[in-house]
Amino acid sequence: QLVSPIPYQKGQPLPRKFHLPPLTIEDLSIPAEGHSQAWTIGLLPHQIVTRKLLLEVPVVEGCFTAAPEQDIAKLMVVERHGGPGTVGLGLLHGFGLKEGALASSVAHDSHNLVVVGTDDRDMLLAAQKVGELGGGLAVAAQGEILGFLALPIAGLMSEEPIDQVA
Numbered sequence: 001q002l003v004s005p006i007p008y009q010k011g012q013p014l015p016r017k018f019h020l021p022p023l024t025i026e027d028l029s030i031p032a033e034g035h036s037q038a039w040t041i042g043l044l045p046h047q048i049v050t051r052k053l054l055l056e057v058p059v060v061e062g063c064f065t066a067a068p069e070q071d072i073a074k075l076m077v078v079e080r081h082g083g084p085g086t087v088g089l090g091l092l093h094g095f096g097l098k099e100g101a102l103a104s105s106v107a108h109d110s111h112n113l114v115v116v117g118t119d120d121r122d123m124l125l126a127a128q129k130v131g132e133l134g135g136g137l138a139v140a141a142q143g144e145i146l147g148f149l150a151l152p153i154a155g156l157m158s159e160e161p162i163d164q165v166a
Contacts, residue, residue, distance in 0.1 A: 018105065018155045020078065020113060020131035021085030028076060028120040030064040030089050032057075038064050040072065043094035053093055064091060066118040073097050076123060078113040080105065080155070092116060100141025101126040105155035130155075 032038070036059060042051030057064045057072060066074045073095050077088040101117025103126035113130060117123035122140040129138035129145050135155025138148040149165065151158050158165050 017082065018080060018131070018135040018152075019082040019085070020080050020127070021087075023078070023087070023124055023127055023131075025120055025124055027087050028074065028089065028123055030074070030091070032059040032062055032064050035059075038091055040091040040093045041075065043092065045094070055091075055093060057091060065120075066091075068098050068118045071096060073116050073118055074120070074123065076113075076115040076117075076127070077107075078115075078127065080111075080113050100139065100146070103127050103130045103138045103140075105130055105135040105151060106137070111155060 030038070036056055037054050038057045040053045040055045040057070042053040044050060055070075055072065058067050059065065066072055071093055073092045075090045075092045079086045095116055097116060097118055099118050101115055101119060101122040103113060103115040103123070105111060105113050107114040113127060115123045115127045117126065117140075119141075121143060125143065125145060126138040126140040129140070129148055130136050133148060133150040134152040136149050136151040139146045149158070153159065
């Protein structure tokens with residue numbers, strides 16, 4: 001707890017820019033192009049480095065899909081700084097997500113929107129919720145938002161007191 005007073009100085013308004021392009025369920029499609037294997041990002045516990053894995057991944061209607069029973073999730077990164085709104089997709093092994101999706105605009109070093117999930121609809125729902133919030137965190141499962149935290153200052157910070165944010 002801070003016990004020394006800090007003099008208040010009114011400064012410039014804090015930036016509240018969060019440019020999320022319109023997203024559709026099709027934006028989450030990863031075409032398999034006749035393959036049953038896909039390059040996958042392999043997470044290493046408690047490490048920042050990853051492995052490059054070639055794994056058998058389920059294909060549904062010609063597209064790779066998440067396989068929670070194999071610890072394979074989908075990953076989406078959306079450019080959100082007012083540029084082209086590029087969407088990058090991939091597969092992730094070792095995250096441990098069993099269902100639903102997590103979305104975050106706090107993603108060092110670029111702070112683009114990052115979404116990981118086992119269900120495309122939940123991924124889209126979580127991404128759209130973060131967009132509505134002007135940045136932040138969202139959790140979705142079974143077609144519902146289960147929780148969220150608005151971070152409207154540059155998509156990274158809250159104006160709420162720390163006890164409320166926690």
